[in-house]
Amino acid sequence: MATYVLVHGGGHGGWCYRKVTRLLRDAGHEAYAPTLSGLAERSHLPLDEIGLDTHVQDVASLLHYEDLHDVVLVGHSYGGMVVTGAADRALDRISRLVYLDAANPLHGQSLRDIAGPIIEAAREFGETVAGTELVLLPSPEAGMFFGVTDPADLAWMATRLTGHPWRSFEDPLDLRDPDAVYALPQYHIVCTSTLATRDPELVAAARQAGRLWDIDTGHDLMITEPEAVADILLTMAN
Secondary structure, rough: OOOOEOOOOOOOOHHHHHHHHHHHOOOOOOEEOOOOOOHHHOOOOOOOOOOOOHHHHHHHHHOOOOOOOOOEEEEOOOOOHHHHHHHHOHHEEEEEEEEOOOOOOOOOOHHHHHHHHHHHHHOOOOEOOEEEEEOOOOOOOHHHHHHHOOOOHHHHHHOOOOOOEHHHHHOOOOOOOHHHHHHEEEEEEEEEEHHHHHOOOHHHHHHHHOOOOEOOOOOOHHHHOOOHHHHHHHHHHH
């Protein structure tokens, strides 16, 4: 039995993995999909002090309090920043790192450094609420920004997406032991359309090692292609 912890990206919550976690559990595995501070059912928390380190601690705390070991730690989009930081805090609990169409940060990088044009475009449509800058604001068609087109999925997302604290996109990743983190086995599940934008050396090395899969779908592939995502994750259970 494998243990999966699936971390969402900006503006989302653990809810976005509902279909994937069900498939993993039906296959006999444990699957956790925590919601990061300030998002979804945790959006009532004070937002002014929430940054990348808060989200890293969210995941590291889950690993500790649930006493999880040999974890397949999955991060989607901004969640790639979070899982890299959480692995640094809990190296002895992680067996694999999986980047689900995610940022692949180096020590000292922020999401803004990695995906500046995309998130700067999103920032133009943000707003400041009670002194906190929020981006990726919900709307009836907000899911289209994440590559979702099915009307039922868009309606489902519209009632669950929440504004995301901009600060966490600017915060640099602060790793205590970068060499140990990057020595962990890393796997990449990406959208076919993003392959050309990724580090060619990383893509080539991952493909050669049999640790790269691409799915021809939108960015929120855990919503648009949950069976394909779950099937790939299940290959890592052995």
